[in-house]
Amino acid sequence: MDAARKGIVALPFEVLKRALLQPETSSLLMFSVLFGITAILQENFFEAKSIVRTINSFAPLILLAMGQAIVIISGGIDLSSGAALSLFTCVLTTVMKKDDPVTGVYALILAFLVALGTGVVNGLGIGYLRIPPVIVTFATSYAWLGIALFLRPTPGGESVPWFRVFYNMRAVEGVPEVLKSLGNYVPPALLLIAGACVLWYVVSRTRTGRYIYAVGSNIESAYVSGINTGKTQMLACVLNAILIFLAALFFVGQNQTGDARMGGPLTLRSIAAVVVGGIALSGGRGSVYLAIVGALILGFVGRIIFFANVPNAYQTLVSGIIVIAAIAGPAYATLRRELR
Amino acid sequence: MVVLEARGIRKHFGGVVALSDGNLCCRQGRITGLLGANGSGKSTMSKIIAGVYKPDGGEIWYKGRLVHYRNPSEAKRDGIALVFQNLSLVPDLTVWQNVVLGMEKSRGIFLDNQEAKQIARDILSKLLPGLDITRKVYELSPGEMQIVEVAKAIAEKPQLLILDEPTAALEHAQVKSLFAYMRALAQSGVAIVFTSHRLWEVMEICDDVTIFRNGATVAYIDFDREEKDPETIIGHITGEVVRPLLAERTFGEGSESREILLRARIRSRVKSLRDVSLELARGEILGIGGLAGQGQNELLYALAGSFPGVQCEVEMGGKKIILRRPQDAIQNGILLVPGDRQKEGLFLEHSVYSNMVFPKFGLPRHPVVIPEKKYRRECEDVVRLLSIKVSGLDAPVSTLSGGNQQKVVVGKWLSFNVKVFLLADPAKGVDIGAKKDLYEYIRRLARERGIGVILYASDHEELAQYADRVLIMYEGSIVAELTGEGISEEAITAASVQVR
Numbered sequence: 001m002d003a004a005r006k007g008i009v010a011l012p013f014e015v016l017k018r019a020l021l022q023p024e025t026s027s028l029l030m031f032s033v034l035f036g037i038t039a040i041l042q043e044n045f046f047e048a049k050s051i052v053r054t055i056n057s058f059a060p061l062i063l064l065a066m067g068q069a070i071v072i073i074s075g076g077i078d079l080s081s082g083a084a085l086s087l088f089t090c091v092l093t094t095v096m097k098k099d100d101p102v103t104g105v106y107a108l109i110l111a112f113l114v115a116l117g118t119g120v121v122n123g124l125g126i127g128y129l130r131i132p133p134v135i136v137t138f139a140t141s142y143a144w145l146g147i148a149l150f151l152r153p154t155p156g157g158e159s160v161p162w163f164r165v166f167y168n169m170r171a172v173e174g175v176p177e178v179l180k181s182l183g184n185y186v187p188p189a190l191l192l193i194a195g196a197c198v199l200w201y202v203v204s205r206t207r208t209g210r211y212i213y214a215v216g217s218n219i220e221s222a223y224v225s226g227i228n229t230g231k232t233q234m235l236a237c238v239l240n241a242i243l244i245f246l247a248a249l250f251f252v253g254q255n256q257t258g259d260a261r262m263g264g265p266l267t268l269r270s271i272a273a274v275v276v277g278g279i280a281l282s283g284g285r286g287s288v289y290l291a292i293v294g295a296l297i298l299g300f301v302g303r304i305i306f307f308a309n310v311p312n313a314y315q316t317l318v319s320g321i322i323v324i325a326a327i328a329g330p331a332y333a334t335l336r337r338e339l340r
Numbered sequence: 341m342v343v344l345e346a347r348g349i350r351k352h353f354g355g356v357v358a359l360s361d362g363n364l365c366c367r368q369g370r371i372t373g374l375l376g377a378n379g380s381g382k383s384t385m386s387k388i389i390a391g392v393y394k395p396d397g398g399e400i401w402y403k404g405r406l407v408h409y410r411n412p413s414e415a416k417r418d419g420i421a422l423v424f425q426n427l428s429l430v431p432d433l434t435v436w437q438n439v440v441l442g443m444e445k446s447r448g449i450f451l452d453n454q455e456a457k458q459i460a461r462d463i464l465s466k467l468l469p470g471l472d473i474t475r476k477v478y479e480l481s482p483g484e485m486q487i488v489e490v491a492k493a494i495a496e497k498p499q500l501l502i503l504d505e506p507t508a509a510l511e512h513a514q515v516k517s518l519f520a521y522m523r524a525l526a527q528s529g530v531a532i533v534f535t536s537h538r539l540w541e542v543m544e545i546c547d548d549v550t551i552f553r554n555g556a557t558v559a560y561i562d563f564d565r566e567e568k569d570p571e572t573i574i575g576h577i578t579g580e581v582v583r584p585l586l587a588e589r590t591f592g593e594g595s596e597s598r599e600i601l602l603r604a605r606i607r608s609r610v611k612s613l614r615d616v617s618l619e620l621a622r623g624e625i626l627g628i629g630g631l632a633g634q635g636q637n638e639l640l641y642a643l644a645g646s647f648p649g650v651q652c653e654v655e656m657g658g659k660k661i662i663l664r665r666p667q668d669a670i671q672n673g674i675l676l677v678p679g680d681r682q683k684e685g686l687f688l689e690h691s692v693y694s695n696m697v698f699p700k701f702g703l704p705r706h707p708v709v710i711p712e713k714k715y716r717r718e719c720e721d722v723v724r725l726l727s728i729k730v731s732g733l734d735a736p737v738s739t740l741s742g743g744n745q746q747k748v749v750v751g752k753w754l755s756f757n758v759k760v761f762l763l764a765d766p767a768k769g770v771d772i773g774a775k776k777d778l779y780e781y782i783r784r785l786a787r788e789r790g791i792g793v794i795l796y797a798s799d800h801e802e803l804a805q806y807a808d809r810v811l812i813m814y815e816g817s818i819v820a821e822l823t824g825e826g827i828s829e830e831a832i833t834a835a836s837v838q839v840r
Contacts, residue, residue: 205450210433214441217432224392224428225492226413226442284432 024290026329027278031293034300034322041307052187056167056254058299059189060085062292063247064266065273066196067240069291072274074236075216075283076126076133080141081244081270082263084118087148088248093157093258104160112245118144119241123234141267148260155259159252166192166253188253192246193292200288203239212236217284272323273298278330297326341368343500343531344389344420349398351384353739356731358384362398363557364550366500366531371522373542374535375577376552382535385552386504389533390422391415402500413442421498423490423506431478436460438477439492463491467521468514481633482509490518494525501525502533507541511631519545543568551576577773598624601792602674602760603655606642610649613638614816620760620792625783627807628796629832635816636796640762643794644676645669656759670699673759677749677766686737686749693719693733696752722751726781743774750778761785761793767802779806800836804829812836 039045045054064081071078088111095107118140125136164171169183203209211232214222223229252258277294279286301322305315342365349362359381366372374382387393389400391409400407402418409415412422429438439460445452460473468487477485486509493501503522507515522545526532536542542549551559551573559576598621605617613635620626628636641647643654645663652663656672663669669676686695696719700706719733726747730740737745746766753761761782767775783806786793797803803810810827812820812835820835 202449206446207444207451210437210441210444210451214430214433217430221428221430222441224412224422224424225430226411226416228413284430 022278022333024278024287024293024330026333027276027290027293027297027326030276030326030329031297031300034297034304038300038303038307041304048185052185054299054303055187055193056189058295059193059250060247061266061269061273061299062193062295063196063243063250064270065277065291065295066200066288067243068270069274069277069279069286069288070200070212070236070243071133071240072271072279072281073216073283073286073288074212074233075219076122076233076236077137077271077281078122078237078240079134079137079267080118080122080144081137081240082265082267083141083144083148084115084241084244085247085251085263085266086258086260087118087144087151087263088115088245089252089258089262090148090152090157090260091258092163092248092252093159093256094151096158096160096163098158098160101160101162104163107160108249111248115241115245115248116238118244119238120234122241123230123237126237127230127233145260145264148258152258152260155257155262157258159256163249163253163256166249168253189250192250196243196246197289197292199239199242204288208232208235213284215284269298270295272327275330276323276326278333298323301326342366343368343403345401346385346389347399347401349385349388349400350396351381351388351393352396356729356735356739356741357555358741359388359395359555361556362388362552364389364533365560366533368499368531369526369529370547371526371532371534371545373546373549374533374552375542375549375573380552380577381555382552383504384555386422386502386533386535389415389500390420390502392422416442416496416498419497419499420502421493421496421500422502423493423504429477429485429489429492432476434474434476435464435471435480435488436473438488439463439473439495441492443496459495460491463494464488467491467517483511483514486510487514487518490521494521498530500531500533504535506534507536507538515541539570539573542573543570549573553577601656601790604643605653606639607651607653608642608649608816609651610638610647612816613642613647613650616816616818618811618818620794622790622792623786624808625786625793625795625806627803627810627827627832628794628813629800629803629810630813630819630836634813636813637764638816639813640676640764640794640796643669643760643762644674646676670756673757674762675699675753675756675758675760676762676764677753678764686745688738689736691734692723692728692730692737692740692748695737695748696722699752699756718755722754725754726751727777747774747778750782758785758789758791761791763793763795763797765796765798767797767799775802782806800829800832803827803832 042050044050064085068078068081091111091114092107095103095110097103122137122140125131125140126133162172162174165175166188169175169188170180211222211227212235214225214227215229215232219229222232251262273294274291275281275294276297277286277290277292279290279294301319304322305319310318344364344366346362346364349359351359351362362381362385364372364374364385374385376382384393388395391412391414394408394410402420407418409418415422430441433441436457440456445455457473464471464473464487467490468484471484471487477488480488486506490503490506493503506518510518522532522534534542534546546563548560548562548564550557551561553576561573600619601622601624602620603617604620606613607615616639618626628639630636638647638650642650642652643663644666645652645668646666654661654663654672654674661668661672663674666676687698693716697710697715700715716733722728723730723733728740728744728747728751730744737748740748750766763782766782767778779802782793782795785791795803795807804827807827810822810832811818812822812832814836822831822835
C-alpha cells in the first residue's frame, strides 16, 4: 500500500526529471525563449511578409544543419559543407545561360551529379578508407573551394529567370496564379525545408536510417551485427550532399549568381546549430529535426542583437555568450547521462 | 551429424601467438563446452569461426563445405551466430531494435517494426520476463545487456550458436533460465558452443568439452562416454597436476596487534549507495560481498575519490582527508584497480609501457622531464614479476589476452607507495591459474608491506578464500560482517540473500 502510494506520487516527478535531462528539452526551451524575445522586439514579427523574410534568411543554415546532423549522427562530421554549397552555386551559374531557359535543366542535372560526387568522395574517405572525418572533410573543403574558384574566380555568373521559383514564385512569369498566391504564405524556402524533412522521414524509416544511428552509436557493434558500416557512412554523406544541393538551389534563386566564398562561414555555423539543437557530437544520438531548432536559435540570436540595438562593437561578443548558454544546456544533459 | 569442424587453426596478433593448433568439432543438437585459461585461444577460436578474424592457417568445414568467411555477415548468412563477450549492442538503440539489428525486414519501403517487436518480445519473454523492450540499451544493467545479446543471436535462427562467456555478468537465476533456453534450442537441432570460466556451469549444461591451452587444443571429453570429472578437466586447463583447490587460509594478525590504517566515512546523495563507514587495518584484506550490484562498486569508487555525488572523508595516520578527485586518493596512496579493465583501467591502444607510467604523472612531485630510462627499467621489472605475456613493452595493450591485461592494470601501481588497494572484482574474466597467482600476490603485498586491501569479488569463493573479514552489502548499505571462522562461501551467500 505504502509503496504503491509512493510510486504514484513519485511518478510525475520522475517523468519531469527525466524530461529535463533530455538534451532536446533545453534546446526547445531555449528556442521558445528566444522566439518570444524576438517576437516582442520585432514589431511586425507576425506579419506574413515578415515571416516569409525570416524563413528566407534562415533557410540555407537550416538545410545545411540538417545535412550536418545526419553526418554527425552517423559518427562523422562535415567541414566541407559550406565549400560544397559554394561549389554547387558556381556549377549552376556557370552552366546556365540567361537567355536559354533549357540550360536551367542541364544545370540542375549536372549540379545534382556534382553533389552526389562530393558526397561519395567524403563517404569513401570516412566510411571505406576509415580516415578521421575531420581530416577527410577538411581536405575536401579545399578541393571544393579550389574547383569553385576555378569556375568562378569572382562572384557572378548567369542564371535563367525561372530559377527564381526557388526563392519567390511571384517573380517568375508563367507560374499559375494559384501557386503565386500560395507563395505568399508558403515561400519556396519552406517547401525546400519540407522536402528535406520528407526525405529524412522516409530514410529514417528504412534500414539506412536505423543503421546511421547504429554506426554512429557504436561502429564496432554495428560491424559485428553485419551492418555494412562503410556503405552506411557513405549514404549519410550523400544525403548531406543532397540537402546542401537544395540550399544551393535556394541561394541561386535568391541571388541569381554564384559565389565561391559565400558558403565558408556556414560550415561552422551548421555544426554549432547541430550542437545547440541537442544532437551529440559523439554520434548516434539526437533527432535530425532538432538541427532545425538549433539553426533557428542561432538565427534568432542574430535577430535579437539587431533589434535590441546592441552597439556594433559588442554584437559578436553578445551573440557568442548567448550561443555558449545555448550549448550549455544540451552539454549538461549529456554529461549527466555519462556520469549516471 | 557434424555441423562444423575446424582443424589446425593458427592465428597471431602482432608478435603474440593466439592460436597455434586450434581444433573444434560441433554436432547438431549438442552443447559443446570450450574451456581454457584466459589467453588460451578459445575466444579467438570463436571469433574465427564467426568470421570476425581471418585465420592465418588451418581449415574450417561447415556442413561439409570448406568455408572462408571474410566478415561476420557472411558467417551469419550461413547460420553461424556469435554472442559476444565484449558486447556487440548499440547503446543508443532500443532493446528490440538491437535484437533485430542487421536483419531488419521491410514492409513496402519502410521497416516492419511491429514484427520486429514481436520477435524481440517472444524471445525475451522466455529469457528475461519483465524486460521492457522499448528501453534504450545504455539504460540496462550489464546482466540485462548480456541477455539481450543472447536474444539477438537467437533471433537470427542460427544453426550454430556460439556463446562466448555469456554468464560472466549474469546472476544465478538468469543463468538458470538461459540454460533452460539453451537446452530447448539444442533439442530443436541447433549446435551450441559454450564457454565459461565457471566449471560447474560447463559440467551442468555441456554434452562434451574441448579444452584449450596456450593456443592449442589439448583434450576432448565426451560426457556420454566419459565421466564428468572436474579434477581431470582442471588438470587439462592448467597443464599441471591438480593441487587441492582450496588454498590454505591465513588470517590477518591477531586483534591485539591490529593497527587501524584507514577510517572512512561516506555520506551519499545517490540512490545506489547509502551512508557507510568502515575501518581497515594494516595488512588486512577486507572483502566486500553480497549480491551483484548492491553498491559494492560504488563504494570502491567513492573511496577512490571518483564517484560524484558522494562525499568521502577518510582518516589515515591521524590526518583527515576529503577525497574529491581521483588525484586526492592517489596522492595519499589509495589506489583503485577497476573491474572493467577495457573501459576504465586501460588505454587499450597505447603501449604496455605508457599504460604503466601514466599514473606516475599524478604524483605530487614529478620531475618535469620524464625519466624514461628509469621508468622502462621499472616496467620491465613489473612485467617479469607478474609474468605478463607480451612481445615487448611497446606492444599495444589491446594485443594482450584478458588475463595479461588485468595484470597490467594491477602492475602499474606496484612501483607506488601504496597504502590502500581497492580491487573491484579483479579476477573477473581471469582464468583459474592466473586468478590464483594474482590473489597470492596481493596477499603477499598485504602481509609484507602492511598494505590494506579492500576487495570486492562477485565470486564468493574468492572472498571466502582470501578475505580476513567480509562485509556484506545490500541496497547500498553494509548489512552484515563476517570474521574469522565465520567466513565461508556458504555463510557469505547466506548473508547476502537473507537480508530481505
